Amino acid sequence: MTRTFFEPDETEEYEAAADLLTRRCLAWAGERDLPADSVVLAAALESRHRSRDGRLAHWDREQVRRFLLVWTPHYVVAPRDVLDAAPESLRTLLRYLDASGLWDPRGAPVAELSDAVTAAEYAAALDDPLRQSVAKFWARIALDRGVDFDDRRALEKFQRDIDAGRVPYDAEVLDQLMMARLTEPELDEERAYAQPPIALPPAAELAEAAAQSVLVRQLAAVAEWAGAEGRPLTAEGLPRRPDARELAALLETGEDDLRVAEMRQVNRMLTWAKKARLIRTSKGQVFRGAKAAPILRDPEALWSRAFEVFFELGGTIGAPPTSWYSASVLVSAFDEILPDVLNSMYGLPSPVPVVRLQESVWLACKEHFQFDDWGLREQGWRLQVDQDLLAALEALAVLGAVELSHGAADELYSSDLDDEEQPLGPAAAERLRARLRDPDLLLARLTPLGLRATRERMLAEGRDAPLIGELATAPPAELLGLLAQHYPPEAAAVELAGWLAVPGQDVERLLRAVRDCPFRTRATAMLGTMTEALPDGLSIIRGLRDDPVLGPIALSALLDGEDIQPESLSDRERLLLLAEELLVLLELGGPEAVLDEVTEAAGKDTREVIEAALSSGHPDVAGLEELGALLPRLTRAHHPLRLVAGNAPGSRGRRGGHGKKRRH
Structure with missing residues (x-):
């Protein structure tokens, strides 16, 4: 289909779609006398393809700024007048995507993107020589000298001129660009795994769940304990013993008889509250935050802030260092590995065995630190990582983001262990097989609050995380396009049913959108998705056999489903x-x-x-x-x-082939 999403290794498929979109956009722009340049259009599509989510038709202010202020200065080689007009070409592309029904409605409306970058910002980005790549540095010099990039001999002569010192260039800028290439990350973003659509309870239920969170109540208790008058702290920054015992009793941690330094749960809650800006320290005292009152009155907002700062708490959640072991390697990479743990749990149909998570986390820790020889301490470090992961999950359970239970593991979590390409390795796979047979395993799953919070983090990172119901009022063409590309059949059926339940939205509007689609492959996918999701889908297809627009698609579907035979065709x-x-x-x-x-x-x-x-x-x-x-x-x-009628001299010409091959 004319898709707007391709995996990174689908090079040929992406290039064919990008070429088609560029051709059609140029034709559309020409009919309306709109500015459009093929180089800029192709570069804009490439910038979205080589991004974290890869959605060509999903644009927001951040993506517009990334293309114009970062991608174009770094990569795009074109005459200056073409580059100066790139914002207008991009605006034409966005308008075309919208007009042709390809736009992803989960992005920003097209009208809101015209002022994402000011003319001054864009001009400054183009004029900054340090924003270009090394390749563009040389390409610009070649372009200024009139070198034809399609002429191999001209390029070879240009290289000889460089080697002979006949081409002037700014050596200082080149040195800085070479250093940046070695020290700064590439603009290509690592493609994130596509996430399945999820469903969430109504907002009122989520708000009630946040209010019932044990940790939310504990954080509010910490703020109340600190108070506006404050509590004194020791030279080590800890509460005095009577105050700490009072707080332990309030939090019901069972640490009343311990020394203050040993009250790990109390100190964790103090750190958590401080990170959440509920308390502050000043002049040897701890106070309730001056601006904490509004969030303390809003349990849902307090829950969200507590979740946001959880990933900064590795040092208070992991086991403290000992004389034999330093802090856990998981603690050192807590803010990187724990989000991945939650991402891996996201959208799964059944609870995850914690032993499976522990194997994956240990592998991530080893890759993160890449010690050549872990030596005799490996077993102890591994045990420490397992314990720290469990402590993190337990803390998330107190927050209400994770639900812990016991039971047998779903076969899903052992089904891939025989795969030769699974990343855990043979020894870990064999160890897991044995452990997964235990009928009373510790299991973990994200709660609805945890799902929503994890999804919000993914969205903030630019990832695609569909939510059932978010397309309830989407334009029909955009709805069907998204369902065809990003939703499995069951989720597509639920989303489509929700859309049809909205007054004024019916099957005829969907069919009209398919008829209006300017791409046959996309129209086929849209119609197929719609009819597969509807109980009377086959009868709809049969009724379209003589449709002046959808007839060919319906005929193809009926033939593929053997509902009609080839000999019956006119x-x-x-x-x-x-x-x-x-x-x-x-x-x-x-x-x-x-x-x-x-x-x-x-x-x-x-x-x-x-x-x-x-x-x-x-x-x-x-x-x-x-x-x-x-x-x-x-x-x-x-x-x-x-070429020439008859057999006139020269009419035979040269023997031709199949034309110029596409370059991939």
């Missing part, structure tokens, strides 16, 4: 299916794929096949225009005998 339907097949191939593979495939299949009749498709009456006017544009190329490259 000549007109056969031509429509031929055109549909070629247009789909054009969208998926580009013009070269059509020329190669049709020539291989039809040989000398290639021209007649394409002309038959063009005369079919197929409704995709834009696609037929692109298909018709292949005929002159076909004549020149594939059938040189037809």
